[in-house]
Amino acid sequence: xxxxxxxxxxxxxxxxxxxxxxxxxxxxxxxxxxxxxxxxxxxxxxxxxxxxxxxxxxxxxxxxxxxxxxxxxxxxxxxxxxxxxxxxxxxxxxxxxxxxxxxxxxxxxxxxxxxxxxxxxxxxxxxxxxxxxxxxxxxxxxxxxxxxxxxxxxxxxxxxxxxxxxxxxxxxxxxxxxxxxxxxxxxxxxxxxxxxxxxxxxxxxxxxxxxxxxxxxxxxxxxxxxxxxxxxxxxxxxxxxxxxxxxxxxxxxxxxxxxxxxxxxxxxxxxxxxxxxxxxxxxxxxxxxxxxxxxxxxxxxxxxxxxxxxxxxxxxxxxxxxxxxxxxxxxxxxxxxxxxxxxxxxxxxxxxxxxxxxxxxxxxxxxxxxxxxxxxxxxxxxxxxxxxxxxxxxxxxxxxxxxxxxxxxxxxxxxxxxxxxxxxxxxxxxxxxxxxxxxxxxxxxxxxxxxxxxx
Ligand SMILES: [Zn+2]
Numbered sequence: 322x323x324x325x326x327x328x329x330x331x332x333x334x335x336x337x338x339x340x341x342x343x344x345x346x347x348x349x350x351x352x353x354x355x356x357x358x359x360x361x362x363x364x365x366x367x368x369x370x371x372x373x374x375x376x377x378x379x380x381x382x383x384x385x386x387x388x389x390x391x392x393x394x395x396x397x398x399x400x401x402x403x404x405x406x407x408x409x410x411x412x413x414x415x416x417x418x419x420x421x422x423x424x425x426x427x428x429x430x431x432x433x434x435x436x437x438x439x440x441x442x443x444x445x446x447x448x449x450x451x452x453x454x455x456x457x458x459x460x461x462x463x464x465x466x467x468x469x470x471x472x473x474x475x476x477x478x479x480x481x482x483x484x485x486x487x488x489x490x491x492x493x494x495x496x497x498x499x500x501x502x503x504x505x506x507x508x509x510x511x512x513x514x515x516x517x518x519x520x521x522x523x524x525x526x527x528x529x530x531x532x533x534x535x536x537x538x539x540x541x542x543x544x545x546x547x548x549x550x551x552x553x554x555x556x557x558x559x560x561x562x563x564x565x566x567x568x569x570x571x572x573x574x575x576x577x578x579x580x581x582x583x584x585x586x587x588x589x590x591x592x593x594x595x596x597x598x599x600x601x602x603x604x605x606x607x608x609x610x611x612x613x614x615x616x617x618x619x620x621x622x623x624x625x626x627x628x629x630x631x632x633x634x635x636x637x638x639x640x641x642x643x644x645x646x647x648x649x650x651x652x653x654x655x656x657x658x659x660x661x662x663x664x665x666x667x668x669x670x671x672x673x674x675x676x677x678x679x680x681x682x683x684x685x686x687x688x689x690x691x692x693x694x695x696x697x698x699x700x701x702x703x704x705x706x707x708x709x710x711x712x713x714x715x716x717x718x719x720x721x722x723x724x725x726x727x728x729x730x731x732x733x734x735x736x737x738x739x740x741x742x743x744x745x746x747x748x749x750x751x752x753x754x755x756x757x758x759x760x761x762x763x764x765x766x767x768x769x770x771x772x773x774x775x776x
Contacts, residue, residue, distance in 0.1 A: 350461075354462070372625070434585065452631045456588035459589050467577070476529075480681070488504055534562035538566040580661075602656060622643055670683065690727075711745070718744070
């Protein structure tokens with residue numbers, strides 16, 4: 322009954338009142354589940370052409386770039402022509418931020434967002450509200466493949482500093498209530514907090530759990546070790562990090578686990594289906610695969626999200642890699658399958674009290690606590706010794722060092738850390754073209770610890 326009321330009355334009226342179009346977009350996007358892959362590729366090409374035209378006509382950065390390279394939209398007739406457009410790097414976005422925003426949008430149509438910095442390069446972004454709505458609809462469609470309809474109750478185990486602020490205001494909580502989301506701030510993964518999360522979840526009775534892979538994994542281990550069962554969960558949705566403990570999570574929640582792949586810049590690029598294959602949303606994200614030196618199989622992915630018009634990203638290098646494959650899936654979805662096993666690379670840190678600190682969580686807070694950092698890499702050498710390589714302007718050094726020391730002391734719950742700052746001109750990516758922004762040399766020791774040693 323509650324589902325019916327939320328689906329048919331509360332949610333549509335609320336979003337209509339806010340003039341947000343996610344449900345209209347969702348209805349259109351959902352129809353494509355029944356199309357063929359050829360039809361999707363036609364839509365993709367049409368959308369790509371429209372986006373290129375929009376970039377040339379309206380976006381100062383692209384007009385300049387196209388003119389400089391002698392590129393005109395009318396001459397882009399295939400993928401090879403499209404590939405003549407230079408790749409957009411994070412540095413390009415930083416240096417041309419205002420020129421990448423659609424000048425026809427009024428200030429109230431745009432909002433500013435940022436990435437988690439989990440790739441080691443913190444980045445500010447602008448997005449139109451309409452683009453945001455479209456991205457939300459795309460997420461809804463992918464979730465629905467695995468039985469999570471947008472009107473279902475869900476629990477979000479996240480520490481995204483942009484989202485958890487919703488918890489701090491009454492308005493934010495009401496909006497979460499309308500969206501049927503219980504957000505749990507997982508900044509501190511302690512035994513005490515995990516007992517609280519379990520109670521909250523039992524009381525809320527969600528149908529789906531969503532969160533960062535590392536946090537869901539630790540929480541699952543905690544539930545199993547303490548013989549706590551959470552009933553009624555239909556699916557666990559893992560994001561932001563590599564999913565490596567699927568079986569553990571599935572047992573803990575007595576539910577299937579689904580992996581999804583997206584980023585702060587481009588929501589929901591790919592999502593698993595009930596058969597466990599990762600399907601690429603090719604109708605809304607155009608992906609090119611580029612060779613990486615020394616590696617035959619793994620390719621660098623270059624993304625063009627086809628629905629972002631506020632700040633378009635043509636041929637964007639997100640610094641992620643994958644193995645393209647032509648695998649078939651019997652789930653009948655028309656979206657092609659991709660192998661993303663080499664997707665995100667970021668470790669977690671461990672305190673000497675054996676407390677786990679999620680790498681993604683840390684990157685959100687790291688980005689918020691610092692200024693002027695172009696790139697960073699944090700290496701936990703021992704429980705107490707941390708090396709941080711930083712590419713940063715001189716004027717921010719002192720202030721950043723204080724903030725970082727404070728942040729790590731808080732997150733690792735220790736005042737006894739040896740933090741060594743190394744200032745460098747650039748940080749070289751690993752063999753697969755990816756930075757490893759957070760790595761821990763003690764993580765393997767942590768997994769050897771007995772469960773009861775985890776505080
Ligand atoms: Zn499938």
